[in-house]
Amino acid sequence: MERMRLLYVALYTVLGIILYVSMYSNVKPEMLHLKLLDESPTNIYSPVTIEDKESTKDKQQQAKDEVEDIYSLNTEYAQNQVDLVSTIFDSIQDVNKEYDKKSDDALLDAEAVLKEKKTMLETKLPKDVVRSLGQDTLLNLFQANDKQLSTAKDSVVTVVHYLMKGRITVSDVQSKKEQAKSQLVYTNVSSDVKKAMYDVAEFSIIPNVVYNRSETSDRRQTAIQQVDPVIIKQGQILVEEGQLITRDIYRQLKLVGLLDNKNTIQPFLGLLLIVIVFLAMIMYYFQQLKKGTYRTLLMYVITVSVTIIIMKIVSLFQKIEFTDLGYLAPVALGALLVRILINERIAIATSFLLAGTGSIIFNTGTTTAFNGQIGLYFLISSVAGVLFLSEQHRRSRILQAGLFVSLINVVVILAILLIKNNGQLETINLGYYGIMAVVSGLVASILTIGLLPFFEAGFGILSTMKLIELSNPNHPLLRKILTEAPGTYHHSVMVANLSEAACEAIGASGLLARVGSYYHDIGKTRRPQYFIENQMNVSNPHDQLSPEVSRSIIIAHATDGAEILRRHKLPREFVDIAAQHHGTTLLKYFYYKALELDKDHVKEEDYRYPGPKAQTKEAAVIGIADSVEAAVRSMPNPTPEKIESLVRNIIKDRLQDEQFSECDITLKELETVATSLCETLNGIFHSRIEYPEFNKRGDQNK
Numbered sequence: 001m002e003r004m005r006l007l008y009v010a011l012y013t014v015l016g017i018i019l020y021v022s023m024y025s026n027v028k029p030e031m032l033h034l035k036l037l038d039e040s041p042t043n044i045y046s047p048v049t050i051e052d053k054e055s056t057k058d059k060q061q062q063a064k065d066e067v068e069d070i071y072s073l074n075t076e077y078a079q080n081q082v083d084l085v086s087t088i089f090d091s092i093q094d095v096n097k098e099y100d101k102k103s104d105d106a107l108l109d110a111e112a113v114l115k116e117k118k119t120m121l122e123t124k125l126p127k128d129v130v131r132s133l134g135q136d137t138l139l140n141l142f143q144a145n146d147k148q149l150s151t152a153k154d155s156v157v158t159v160v161h162y163l164m165k166g167r168i169t170v171s172d173v174q175s176k177k178e179q180a181k182s183q184l185v186y187t188n189v190s191s192d193v194k195k196a197m198y199d200v201a202e203f204s205i206i207p208n209v210v211y212n213r214s215e216t217s218d219r220r221q222t223a224i225q226q227v228d229p230v231i232i233k234q235g236q237i238l239v240e241e242g243q244l245i246t247r248d249i250y251r252q253l254k255l256v257g258l259l260d261n262k263n264t265i266q267p268f269l270g271l272l273l274i275v276i277v278f279l280a281m282i283m284y285y286f287q288q289l290k291k292g293t294y295r296t297l298l299m300y301v302i303t304v305s306v307t308i309i310i311m312k313i314v315s316l317f318q319k320i321e322f323t324d325l326g327y328l329a330p331v332a333l334g335a336l337l338v339r340i341l342i343n344e345r346i347a348i349a350t351s352f353l354l355a356g357t358g359s360i361i362f363n364t365g366t367t368t369a370f371n372g373q374i375g376l377y378f379l380i381s382s383v384a385g386v387l388f389l390s391e392q393h394r395r396s397r398i399l400q401a402g403l404f405v406s407l408i409n410v411v412v413i414l415a416i417l418l419i420k421n422n423g424q425l426e427t428i429n430l431g432y433y434g435i436m437a438v439v440s441g442l443v444a445s446i447l448t449i450g451l452l453p454f455f456e457a458g459f460g461i462l463s464t465m466k467l468i469e470l471s472n473p474n475h476p477l478l479r480k481i482l483t484e485a486p487g488t489y490h491h492s493v494m495v496a497n498l499s500e501a502a503c504e505a506i507g508a509s510g511l512l513a514r515v516g517s518y519y520h521d522i523g524k525t526r527r528p529q530y531f532i533e534n535q536m537n538v539s540n541p542h543d544q545l546s547p548e549v550s551r552s553i554i555i556a557h558a559t560d561g562a563e564i565l566r567r568h569k570l571p572r573e574f575v576d577i578a579a580q581h582h583g584t585t586l587l588k589y590f591y592y593k594a595l596e597l598d599k600d601h602v603k604e605e606d607y608r609y610p611g612p613k614a615q616t617k618e619a620a621v622i623g624i625a626d627s628v629e630a631a632v633r634s635m636p637n638p639t640p641e642k643i644e645s646l647v648r649n650i651i652k653d654r655l656q657d658e659q660f661s662e663c664d665i666t667l668k669e670l671e672t673v674a675t676s677l678c679e680t681l682n683g684i685f686h687s688r689i690e691y692p693e694f695n696k697r698g699d700q701n702k
Contacts, residue, residue: 007294012279015301019275022308023360026315027267027369036250040239046232046256054251055230063223070216071169077208078164085160085204088133089153091124092141117142132203140196148189152197155187160204169209177202232256267369271360278353285346299341299459300350306451307334307354311361318364326362326374327413327436330444331355332405335382336398337448339389341455351382373416377409381440384408398452402445409437462571464511470570471515477568478518480525487533488524491629492517494684498625499618502676506669508617516577517622519570523561523578527553533630547594551587551607558582558609576616581623582609583659613662620665621673624651628677638685644678 095117118138122130130138141149159180168176180201187194232238232252239249253259286297314329331354339347359375388401413433456463469475473482482489496517504510528534530541530553542550561578591607614620627650632638635646651674654660660670 004294008297011294011297011301012283015282015304016275016279018301018305018308019278019357020271022312023271023274023357024268026360026363027271036245036247038245040241040243040245042241043237044239044253044258046236046238046252048256049231049233050256052230052232052252052255055248056227059230060224060227063227064220067216067220067223070212070219071209072212072215073167074208074210075165077206078161081164081204081206082157082161084129085157085200086153088125088129088200089141089149089156091121092138092144093146093149094124095120096142096146114139114142129203133199137196137199140192144190144193144196148193151187152189152193152200155184156197156201156204159183159201163205164208167209168205168207170207173205173207176205180205274356274360278356281349282346282353285349289343289346295459296342299455299461300338300346303337303341303455304334304350304353307331307337308357308361310447311354311358315361315364318362324433324436326358326371327377327409327433328440329358329362329378330440330447331358331378332381332385332402332441332444333447333451336385336389336401336444337451337455339386340398340448340452341459341461344386347386348383351379351386354382355379377412377416380412381405381409381444385441385444398448399445402441402443402448404441405444406438406441409441410434413437460572462512462573466571467511467515470574471518477522477564477570481518481522484525485521485528485531485534487536488521488528488531491533491633492519492521494629494633495520495622495625497684498629498677498680499622501680502621502625502673503618505672505676506617506621506665508621512573513618513622516574516618517625519561519565519574520577520581520622520626521557521561522564523557523559525564526557526560530554531557533633542590547590547597548606551590551594554587554590555609573616573618577619577622580612580614580616580619581626583613583623583654583657584608584611585623585654585657585659613659614665615663617663617665617669620660620663623659624654624673625677627654628681632681632685638681640678640682643681643685644674647674647677647681 098120099113099117114135118130121138141152144152162183163176163180181198184194184197184201187197189197232255238252238256238258239245243249245253250259282300286300289296310333311326311329311331314325318325334354335347335351338350355375355378358378359370359372362374363369363371385401385405388404389397410433413436414430417430417433452463455461456466473479478489481492496514499517500510500514503513524531524534529538530550532540545553558579558581562575565575565578585608586604587607587609591602591604594602594607614623628647631646631650632643635642651670655670665673
C-alpha cells in the first residue's frame with residue numbers, strides 16, 4: 001500500500017514538473033541590457049500594469065503649486081480702524097480738557113506743552129499709535145479746538161469706514177490713502193487740522209485682505225486629490241525603437257521590472273501555485289474515479305505530457321511578428337484521448353488544464369503572461385471534442401469528432417477576430433486562420449487514432465478493434481467451444497444477442513457485452529456433457545451423481561472459465577465477466593434436491609456460486625441474459641406474456657438476492673433491460689401464423 005502511494009506521488013510529481021518546465025520560459029521576466037542615454041533597439045512594452053508613484057507625486061506637486069494663495073476680506077478690520085480713529089480724536093479732546101484744568105501756567109513754550117500732552121496721550125493710546133502719528137500731527141491736533149476736532153473726527157471716520165468696507169490689498173493701500181486725502185480735502189477745517197486728518201486717515205487705512213491658511217490648504221489638498229495616479233498600463237509603449245533612454249524612461253523601465261529583475265521570484269512562485277491548483281483538480285477527479293488505478297494515472301500523465309510537448313514544440317516556431325501559430329496546435333488531442341481512455345469528467349477537467357497551460361505557453365508577442373484568446377480557443381476546442389464523442393462506438397466517431405472540432409475552431413477564431421474589431425478582416429487572413437483551425441482539429445483526431453493502439457496495447461485497454469478481433473469465430477477458444485460444446489456455443493450466441501441490445505439500451509458497451517458473452521461459458525468445455533444444452537440424445541449424467549458432486553461440477557464452470565481466459569491472456573474484462581456472470585446466486589435445483597435427501601446437514605451457502613457479484617453493468621446484464629435465455633429455451637410454448645413474466649421474475653429474484661449491490665446499475669436501467677430482453681426474445685420466439693383450413697386442404701390436394 002505504501003509503495004502504491006509513493007507511485008501515485010511520483011506520477012503527480014512528474015506531471016507537475018512537466019507542467020512547470022513547459023511554462024517556465026514563458027513566465028521568466030524579460031531581461032533588457034540597456035544603459036542610460038542608449039538608443040532603444042526596439043519598441044519596449046510594459047509587461048505589467050503599475051502606478052508610477054514618482055510621476056504621480058510630481059503631478060500632485062504641480063497641481064498644488066498652481067493653486068494660488070487664498071486671501072479673504074476681514075470685515076472686522078473696518079470697524080476696528082473706525083474705532084481707532086474715534087479713539088484717537090476722543091483721546092486728543094480728553095487730553096486737551098485735562099491739560100486745561102491741570103495747568104495754570106501759560107508761560108510754557110509750545111514744545112513743552114506738546115511734550116506734556118503727548119505724555120498724557122500715551123496713557124490713553126498705545127505708544128506705537130502715538131509714535132506713528134508723529135510730532136507734527138499731534139501738535140496740529142492738540143492746537144485745534146473742539147469743533148474742528150469733532151468735524152475732523154466725523155470726516156475721517158466716514159472716509160475710513162467707506163474705504164475699509166472694500167477689499168484693500170497690500171498693493172492697493174497707497175491708492176486708497178490717496179483716495180482718502182482727495183475725499184478729505186473739502187473738509188471745513190484749518191489747513192493744519194486738515195493735514196493732521198490726512199495723517200490719521202493714512203495711518204488708519206490698512207490692508208483688510210488677509211491670507212486664509214486653512215482655505216488655501218483645503219484647496220491645495222483638493223487639487224492633489226483630483227490628480228489621477230500616473231498608471232503605466234500593461235502593453236503600453238515605454239520607449240520606441242531608436243528613442244534615447246532618458247533618465248525618466250530608464251526609471252520607468254526599472255519600475256516595471258525590465259532592468260533589475262535578476263532576483264525576482266514572484267513569477268515563478270505564481271507559476272508554482274498554478275501548477276499546484278491544476279494538480280489538485282486532477283487529484284480530486286481521480287479520487288472520484290472508482291476504477292482509478294496506477295496504470296490509469298500513468299496513462300493520463302503520458303497523454304497530457306504528449307499534448308503539452310506538442311504544444312511547446314509548436315510554440316518554438318513562433319516569432320514576435322508571427323504570434324498566432326498557437327491556433328495550429330492540436331490541443332484537443334489530450335482531451336479526446338482522456339475521454340476515450342478514462343471518462344468524460346476527467347476529460348473536461350483536462351480541457352481546462354490544457355487551456356490554462358496553452359494560454360501561458362503561447363504568450364509570445366503578448367504583453368501579458370496569459371494569452372486569453374488562445375486559452376479560450378483551446379478550451380472550447382477541447383470541450384467540443386469531448387462532448388461530441390458518445391459512449392458507443394467511440395473509435396468510429398473520432399474522425400467525425402475531429403471534423404466537428406475543426407468547425408468549432410473556425411467559428412471561435414471568427415468570433416475572436418470580430419470581437420477585436422480591428423477593421424482588417426481580409427480574405428487572405430480569414431483563409432490563413434481557417435486553415436489553421438481545420439488542421440488543428442483534423443490533426444488532433446488523426447493523432448488520437450494513431451496513438452490509441454499504443455495505449456491499448458501498452459496498458460491493456462480493450463478497444464473496439466480488439467473486440468472485433470476477439471469476436472472472430474476462428475479464434476482458438478471460440479473454435480474450442482464450437483467443437484467441444486456446440487450447445488454452449490449456440491447458447492452463448494443467443495446470450496450475446498440479448499445482452500448487446502440491452503447494454504446499448506442503457507448506455508453500456510454493447511460490443512463488449514456481445515464479445516464477452518461469447519466467452520462467458522468457456523469453463524463448460526472442461527465437462528461439456530454435464531450441461532443440459534450439450535446433452536443431445538444422451539442421458540443426463542447428473543441423474544447418477546449426488547447433489548454435492550453435481551453442484552461442484554456446475555459451479556466450477558465459472559472459476560474454470562476465468563482460469564482458462566486468464567491463461568490465454570484474454571482481456572481482464574472477459575475474465576471478470578466469466579467469474580461474475582452468476583455472481584453469488586443459488587444453484588436452486590441441486591440445493592432443493594439435496595434438501596430432499598438430507599435436510600438437516602445442507603447449507604445454502606454451499607450451493608451458491610463463489611462470485612464475485614457483478615462489478616459492471618455489462619457483467620450484470622450478461623448474467624440476466626444468461627438466465628433468461630436458458631429459462632425461455634426450456635419453455636414449451638413461449639408467448640410474449642410468459643416471456644415478460646419470466647424476465648421480470650428473474651430480474652426481481654436477482655435484485656432481492658442483492659446481486660446488483662456492487663455495480664452501478666439503477667432500477668430504471670433494469671427496467672430498460674427487461675424491456676429490451678422481452679423485445680429481443682419476442683423476435684426470436686415469435687409465434688407462427690395459423691393458416692386457414694382451406695389452405696391446408698388445398699395443400700393436401702396438391
